[in-house]
Amino acid sequence: MDVLAWLQPWEFSPALVLALVVSAWLFVRGCRVHHVGAVRKCLFWIGWVTLYLSMHTQLDYYAERMFFIHRLQHLVLHHLGPLLIMGAYPGQVMRAGLSLPWRVRLAAARRTRPVRVLEALATHRYLIPLLFLLMVLVWLEPTVQFYSMLDWRLYRLMNWSVVITGLLYWNLILDRRPHPPAAMSPGRRILSPIFTMAPQMVAGAVIAFSEHDLYPVFDLCGRALTDFSAVDDQVLGGLIMWVPAGLIETFGLLVALGTLMRLSARNRLPPPRRRRQVARHAGVA
Secondary structure (H helix, E strand, O other), X not given: OOHHHHHXXXXXXXXXXXXXXXXXXXXXXXHHHOOOXXXXXXXXXXXXXXXXXXXXXXXXXXXXXXXXXHHHHHHHHXXXXXXXXXXXXXXXXXXXXXXXXXXXXXXXXXXXXXXXXXXXXXXXXOHHHHHHHHHHHHHHOHXXXXXXXXXXXXHHHHHHHHHHHHHHHHHHHOOOOOOOOOOOOHXXXXXXXXXXXXXXXXXXXXXXXXXXXXXXXXXXXXXXXXXXXXXXXXXXXXXXXXXXXXXXXXXXXXXXXXXXHHHHHOOOOOOOHHHHHHHHHHHHO
């Protein structure tokens, strides 16, 4: 296959191109202000490229016509790509890439109540992990999957929703700061991947061991790889949810564990609740 032809978008998305170009431009400008190590740069650009390749090339054609390729696509969009990008900690760098007037406007906007509410929701320690999990399970429901693969508006909503919730989720889990100012405590950052990983693995096992076609929409669209039967396609898709997705979340858990150990070594963890209560009562006395 001609590489350039394969890199051409199956369905051109101006919004996606704009989002990727602006994010890349801000990161490049921000790197001129802040010192960003080679590892962080590599993480950002690998994540950025994987998101582009998954959403805006001919791969999208195959993802619409093979269940296991669709699951590979979402593995990148929901897990791997956002994990790599947020592992580069690009927020401060991209803010530095804004011009001074835009940084002033952003600072003023963040002081307004609507933006504060939006930021609180985007960093909510219970809401974001729940949305991260739901964006896997809801779109996998056979009826929802059927209509989302046939309606281009639902299809784009599905892909955008998994990317956005993935970025928000890994932003919480990979945060290196103590709590506060981090939205989630170091202990919850370790536990959260366990609770989000287990239902996904169960769903993957159910799909992999199913003996009948759960997603006939791929036959309706016309399977791109005719050598695969519907059941074989499902088995591969279920295994992708079961094993690689679980490994990626386990990696995030290990990063969160490393953060906990680092903060503990630097004595930056809050004291246990019982000790805080005793200290508070002693202060009152």
